[in-house]
Amino acid sequence: MATTTAADKRAQAKAEYDAFLAACPSRRLLDRISDKWVTLILCALGGAHPQGPGHTEPGTEHGPRPMRYSELSRQLAGVSQKMLTQTLRALERDGLVTRTVTPTVPVTVTYELTGLGLSLQQVVRGVKGWAESHMDDVLAHRATYDADA
Amino acid sequence: MATTTAADKRAQAKAEYDAFLAACPSRRLLDRISDKWVTLILCALGGAHPQGPGHTEPGTEHGPRPMRYSELSRQLAGVSQKMLTQTLRALERDGLVTRTVTPTVPVTVTYELTGLGLSLQQVVRGVKGWAESHMDDVLAHRATYDADA
DNA sequence: CAGGATCCCGCTAGATACTG
DNA sequence: CAGTATCTAGCGGGATCCTG
Numbered sequence: 001m002a003t004t005t006a007a008d009k010r011a012q013a014k015a016e017y018d019a020f021l022a023a024c025p026s027r028r029l030l031d032r033i034s035d036k037w038v039t040l041i042l043c044a045l046g047g048a049h050p051q052g053p054g055h056t057e058p059g060t061e062h063g064p065r066p067m068r069y070s071e072l073s074r075q076l077a078g079v080s081q082k083m084l085t086q087t088l089r090a091l092e093r094d095g096l097v098t099r100t101v102t103p104t105v106p107v108t109v110t111y112e113l114t115g116l117g118l119s120l121q122q123v124v125r126g127v128k129g130w131a132e133s134h135m136d137d138v139l140a141h142r143a144t145y146d147a148d149a
Numbered sequence: 150m151a152t153t154t155a156a157d158k159r160a161q162a163k164a165e166y167d168a169f170l171a172a173c174p175s176r177r178l179l180d181r182i183s184d185k186w187v188t189l190i191l192c193a194l195g196g197a198h199p200q201g202p203g204h205t206e207p208g209t210e211h212g213p214r215p216m217r218y219s220e221l222s223r224q225l226a227g228v229s230q231k232m233l234t235q236t237l238r239a240l241e242r243d244g245l246v247t248r249t250v251t252p253t254v255p256v257t258v259t260y261e262l263t264g265l266g267l268s269l270q271q272v273v274r275g276v277k278g279w280a281e282s283h284m285d286d287v288l289a290h291r292a293t294y295d296a297d298a
Numbered sequence: 299c300a301g302g303a304t305c306c307c308g309c310t311a312g313a314t315a316c317t318g
Numbered sequence: 319c320a321g322t323a324t325c326t327a328g329c330g331g332g333a334t335c336c337t338g
Contacts, residue, residue: 017281020189022227027185029287030280034188036180040169069320078171080312085321095290106319107318116286123275130272131179132166137265138178141244218300229332234301255299256338 032094037079037087039124044075045097045113046121064121066100066112096120181243182269186228186236191270192277193224194246194262213270215249215261245269 017026032038047063067075073084088111091097096117102108113121166175181187196212216224222233237260240246245266251257262270 017284019277019280020193020224020226025288026280026284027227029284030188030277031185033276033280034183034185036176036183039179039183044169073320075169077169078176081321082313083311086311093291093294094287095294101320104319107321109320116283116290119283120279123272123279126272126275127182128168128179130269131168131175131182134265134268135166135175135178138243139174141265142242145242145244222300230301231333232331235331250300253299256301258300 029094032090033120033124035087037076037083038091039128040076040079041072041084041087041091042096042113042117042121042124043128044072045111046118046125064113064118066110069109069111072111091117178243181239182273184236186225186232187240188273188277189225189228190221190233190236190240191245191262191266191273193221194260195267195270195274213262213267215259218258218260221260240266 018024019026019030021027045064045067047065069084069088072088073079073081076084088097088099092099092111094116095114097111098114100110100112102110167173168175168179170176194213194216196214218233218237221237222228222230225233237246237248241248241260243265244263246260247263249259249261251259
């Protein structure tokens, strides 16, 4: 296939999976990662500034860092043990986080982003950021919408 | 307040809402937009290349465009009427899409992204794209994970 | 065509209690 | 500390029928 260019390959890669199709595996993957807890866990594990810009102020910057179960539980206010464990397991299975057990007494378990998890974190961080920075706009629109009703 | 710099204002804006807090409104907003159907609807309304790169091939590029209810229903394979209508209403209420009724016979209804919706579309497009482009990696990890179990 | 209204099932999130 | 196990209430979400 002498006609296969880089552009062709990119087109193929894009066409291979299509979340618009109900039967496509990527549809279910999209459903999994489109989740409040997934977003928050990934963001927590990613630290404050995951892909910090050019210059880094020591002390203000901490990229991806391992976190313990209890740490996560504390940072994700209101998450139930069940959801936290369940979501972490799913993320581990999908290769987004690693789970490390240190046989101390009592046992110490840490979770950390993988490279794959980091790549997703970069994008879901945007979702969380959007929610926080556009909250006022949304609230304003809701007010006028509800008023007209 | 002579000490209020641009950086301070940004810090304040970021601190105003925090999705890590259970009681924060942004937590619920995050839950709303972390949704399969929200992502797919916004992507559909955003067209193929929302923020196309430098040069644009005429004919291959079509940015945000209004779509009819039935068009959306067709493109989002497998979506139920209930979920489609319900999600569209929520998006309209939050000011992410506009709903336009043209009194033809039968009636024609079109949905279109607002500026706010467009800004969210840019980020959720990344989520959808991630799912499609990393599907193979995830499947591979699942296989090894399930094998070890 | 673009929904509204209902019914109803599934299953999932959350609370609680227990364990290595 | 870091979970597992169990139970249940609630609702997400699909199917179905109907309408302007």
